[in-house]
Amino acid sequence: MANYGEYFKALREAKGLTLREVERATQVSNAYLSQLxxxxxxxxxxxxxxxxxxxxxxxxEVLMERVGYPIPQSEDHSDLKKENPLLTxxxxxxxxxxxxxxGYLKFIRNRKK
Incomplete structure (x- = not known):
């Protein structure tokens, strides 16, 4: 996927985290996160x-696929539906x-603060 950067930014913002907070939590450098x-x-x-x-x-697997790594496809997606009931x-x-x-999730979470 050519435009995966926006997806990573949306994930971070939906959690209400700054790049520095992600860096502290994951030990992935701020510079790397910014470039990602x-x-x-x-x-x-x-x-x-x-x-x-x-x-x-x-x-x-979702993140790996987003950035272009090949992911084996399974016929049984029941485990995915258990983890994400919205798919159901x-x-x-x-x-x-x-x-x-x-983006909407970020809006809702910021409204509660």
Whole structure:
């Protein structure tokens, strides 16, 4: 995916985190995170993606696929539906829809502060 940087930024903002806070929580440098979000890193480290997946509470496979790593496809998606019940209710969503949903989540969380 050519424009994965916006997705990473939306995930971070939906959690209400700054780059420095992500750096402290994951031990991934602020500079690396900034370059990741701007799309300057062409092949992100799987180790760093794993750390970010844990912090952002997103499946590691999702992040790997977003940045272009091949992911084996399984016929059984029941484990994915258990982790994300929204898939059961709404089905697959587009990248643009997901980005919009993350932006709305950020808006809701900021409103509560």
């Amino acid at each position: 979000e701007s799309g300057k890193i062409k092949q992100p480290s799987p180790i760093n993606l794993h750390k970010l997946a844990q912090l952002y509470e997103v499946r590691y 209710k709404f089905g697959r969503i587009t990248d643009e829809e997901e980005k919009e949903l993350l």
